[in-house]
Amino acid sequence: MVSRDCLFAKMGYAGYSPGNQVADKLTPLEQALRAVPLGKAAETLELIEKLTRNVVRNPAEDKFRHIKLTNPKIAATISDVPFAVDILEEMGWVEEGEGLQLPASVRLAHEKEVVAIIDAKDFYTKEQEAQKRREAQARKAALDPEREALLKKMEEDRREKEAEGPVTKGSKAQSVGSGEKVVTAADLGIGASGGG
Numbered sequence: 001m002v003s004r005d006c007l008f009a010k011m012g013y014a015g016y017s018p019g020n021q022v023a024d025k026l027t028p029l030e031q032a033l034r035a036v037p038l039g040k041a042a043e044t045l046e047l048i049e050k051l052t053r054n055v056v057r058n059p060a061e062d063k064f065r066h067i068k069l070t071n072p073k074i075a076a077t078i079s080d081v082p083f084a085v086d087i088l089e090e091m092g093w094v095e096e097g098e099g100l101q102l103p104a105s106v107r108l109a110h111e112k113e114v115v116a117i118i119d120a121k122d123f124y125t126k127e128q129e130a131q132k133r134r135e136a137q138a139r140k141a142a143l144d145p146e147r148e149a150l151l152k153k154m155e156e157d158r159r160e161k162e163a164e165g166p167v168t169k170g171s172k173a174q175s176v177g178s179g180e181k182v183v184t185a186a187d188l189g190i191g192a193s194g195g196g
Contacts, residue, residue, distance in 0.1 A: 029113070032090040033120035035083040038131065041124040044084050047077045049117045052091070055108045065102040067093070 026034070036044050054064040067088070069079045078084040085100070091113055092106035102108070141148045185191055 027116070029087070029090045029116050030120065032083060032087045033116060034123060035086065036124075037082060038124060038127055040077070040081045040084075041127075042121070044077050044081050045117055045121050045124065047074070048084070048087055049114065049121070051088075052108055052113050052117060053110075055102060056110050056114060059107060065104070066096075066099060067101075068099040070098045 033045070051064070051067060054061075058064050067074060067078075069075060069085075078088070088100055089095075091102075091108060093100040093102050108114075
């Protein structure tokens with residue numbers, strides 16, 4: 001007979017609820033796409049996506065398989081941007097003279113390269129939104145030093161509680177006795193009806 005734990009492990013549950021998924025490791029292309037500086041990412045990825053889509057749509061067209069890095073627009077958005085050329089090289093482009101060439105043996109696929117670029121654009125959009133939130137929070141914190149002090153005190157209290165360790169002793173109910181200030185339900189006439 002197979003144990004219940006063994007059954008779940010074989011089924012892939014491994015103790016995780018369905019909503020908890022372990023993040024997949026980024027591919028070298030995804031890593032390269034996420035290395036571009038945040039301020040230049042939108043423009044750079046837009047151009048790289050356009051170049052990639054041209055090759056995907058027209059794989060036999062030689063003019064789409066060459067990029068002249070000295071072109072002013074290409075230079076501003078790819079050559080002069082850190083890690084942008086690395087993205088193209090990760091896709092299979094190779095340096096040739098003053099530019100890059102995609103060898104005829106390399107086939108770019110929409111499902112791989114273009115989708116990875118779209119995912120990277122989404123990543124950078126979220127990063128820009130997070131950056132704006134962080135900047136807004138920093139401005140608010142600068143305007144309200146009392147709030148900042150309170151947040152620091154809360155953080156100190158949290159650390160102090162963590163240092164005490166987990167609660168190992170449960171609370172106990174204390175007997176209040178029958179002193180003169182104690183009022184019972186019967187004193188108020190609750191539950192003392194004659195029925196009916």
